[in-house]
Ligand SMILES: Nc1nc2c(ncn2[C@@H]2O[C@H](COP(=O)(O)OP(=O)(O)OP(=O)(O)O)[C@@H](O)[C@H]2O)c(=O)[nH]1
């Protein structure tokens with residue numbers, strides 16, 4: 493998961509995805525519901541061209557449901573059919589499965605209308621690191637239950653798994669590089685664990701997160717730290733939380749690095765609440 497996106501890596505990932513796309517009909521683009529913009533890819537639409545694209549807002553269980561519904565509506569209107577998912581459960585992927593099957597059915601109707609031989613639609617899963625690509629592939633494929641034979645003639649040795657009657661899933665995901673047009677994108681990806689903590693400054697991430705929560709989710713933040721009123725700066729609040737959680741070093745001082753790690757972990761586990769770091773209205 494530790495990936496530094498140098499231009500060379502990006503070019504390679506782009507080539508790999510373009511290569512795989514040649515035989516693909518449907519692209520399942522996985523985004524993180526907490527950051528639907530930052531976890532999107534600026535070049536994907538152009539790479540996909542006229543193929544069917546379905547955007548999945550995954551980890552919806554961790555995001556603010558009002559924001560997610562707003563994103564779902566906005567993205568469905570402006571970009572591509574968008575559904576939300578919680579891929580930890582079968583039920584959480586029901587909508588994804590239904591839309592993918594519907595897209596496959598439309599493809600076979602189109603083939604039939606053109607007098608072509610019907611065949612299963614082929615789907616590829618793509619997304620930024622750690623967004624849930626493998627979890628979704630395993631769940632859609634019900635791994636082990638319905639694996640199709642390797643078909644080197646068509647796919648040069650790639651593994652396909654069947655999903656329903658008329659859909660096949662390529663069982664290796666395509667890794668997307670993030671957007672680079674906005675410096676906050678990197679911070680948001682790191683806060684939601686799409687970038688390894690060893691490559692970032694956890695104290696800076698925590699400061700950014702607490703500052704955001706103080707402005708946008710003060711009630712959730714108050715109840716998380718058990719305080720009726722919040723101090724005026726992120727630094728003071730992190731200090732308070734560090735003290736409450738026993739993140740202390742010699743001289744009874746708060747170990748700010750440990751405090752940052754605890755706070756980030758709690759956020760990622762959903763313990764601060766269902767929080768979205770991007771809201772559809774923010775862009776207007
Ligand atoms: N809460 C929650 N966690 C999820 C969801 N989907 C996946 N996860 C968790 O997110 C982590 C990453 O999931 P993966 O499926 O490995 O993600 P990936 O995109 O394949 O990651 P890479 O292969 O590293 O790029 C795992 O700990 C999953 O259990 C979801 O809908 N909700």
Ligand SMILES: [Mg+2]
Nearest residue numbers: 625626627665
């Ligand atoms: Mg994976």
